[in-house]
Amino acid sequence: MNQSPVLIRFLAIFCLALASCSLWAVTPVTPDKSAKSKNKVDLSQTHYREVQYAELENRIDSKIVVHTINNTVRSGTLTRFTNATIQLKLGPEAGSIELTIPSAQVRKVMLELGPADPLFVDESTDKKGESGAKKN
Numbered sequence: 001m002n003q004s005p006v007l008i009r010f011l012a013i014f015c016l017a018l019a020s021c022s023l024w025a026v027t028p029v030t031p032d033k034s035a036k037s038k039n040k041v042d043l044s045q046t047h048y049r050e051v052q053y054a055e056l057e058n059r060i061d062s063k064i065v066v067h068t069i070n071n072t073v074r075s076g077t078l079t080r081f082t083n084a085t086i087q088l089k090l091g092p093e094a095g096s097i098e099l100t101i102p103s104a105q106v107r108k109v110m111l112e113l114g115p116a117d118p119l120f121v122d123e124s125t126d127k128k129g130e131s132g133a134k135k136n
Contacts, residue, residue, distance in 0.1 A: 059111060062078055075088075
């Protein structure tokens, strides 16, 4: 009878030691940062031009970005156009689904023009007035 408290103490210490070792061995899993960066589209490499809603009729199968009045932004390929709705095929990062957006919800539509030309990076700004040449 005298040995049962000793045995209980030994088992308690053993269980605490086992639990602390198992907690020490477990490391938290962090998501792979390179996988996240692959999914994000670098918008600085692509040029967009704002178009009117009615112009989308001629832009089927074009990549567009739609800004809604609910402050959401969706990008995808335009698959269908009517005066009442547009239908987008969203990319794999958004689940590769078809999304229908009513025209009343559309605030702005941007048409993708393609990647920027690396030789003419700063083409949009006018540099009138100074030639850039140094005076002697």
